[in-house]
Amino acid sequence: MKKSFVLGLGAAVALLLSLAGCASAPAAPSGSMGKGLSGVPSFVNDAYLNASEDVLIGIGTYRIGNDMTKMGTGKTFAETRARADISRQLSTIVKDMVNDYTATSEIDPSAALSFQENITQTLSKAELKGARTVKLERDDNGLLWVVMEFSKSAAANEVNQAAAAAKLAIPAAAAFDALQRMDTAFSKEAGGGPVPVGD
Secondary structure, three states: OOOOOHHHHHHHHHHHHHHOOOOOOOOOOOOOOOOOOOOOOHHHHHHHHOOOOOEEEEEEEEEOOOOHHHHHHHHHHHHHHHHHHHHHHHHHHHHHHHHHHHHHOOOOHHHHHHHHHHHHHHHHHOOOOOOEEEEEEEOOOOEEEEEEEEEHHHHHHHHHHHHHHHHHHOHHHOOOOHHHHHHHHHHHHHOOOOOOOOO
16 A cells, blocks of 8 residues: 555565575565565565655665675665666556557557657666665675665656657657656556646
């Protein structure tokens, strides 16, 4: 209920763990009763579950072991991975939005695919400057965990800017309204009323 993309985040965390060189993921948080994320420390799960409904959550890791002199470098890498996690979530949203748009418009499927690829490439390079770290902690195995938040309104603006640039390359997608579609996507995810996005 509190967050969307649980499966996507779980997969992203698994990927991050494999990138960080972990042999196995930590056990699921105790007492979570099936809620939240599995395979993450309780402090990560708590940050995830207690996050506001108007943000996307990104999780990043970096192995520093017991060498606390690596904390600065580790934080930088873990934050970069958390931003990449948010970018992947946005790319998934864009893919669904473009698929919905393609189904209800007369745009050629190959043009729609090019449009989607243009947007996701732009998002992959986005710095997500509004993203902020809400949790930074090292687990018992020497893995540094970062939990970042990125507001949905900022996410909608990032997608809108990327879509505007993509429309220049793919004029057939001129009718694509990114802000309205982001609003719809977040409303579906929240299971309630619309989530205001954009300016």
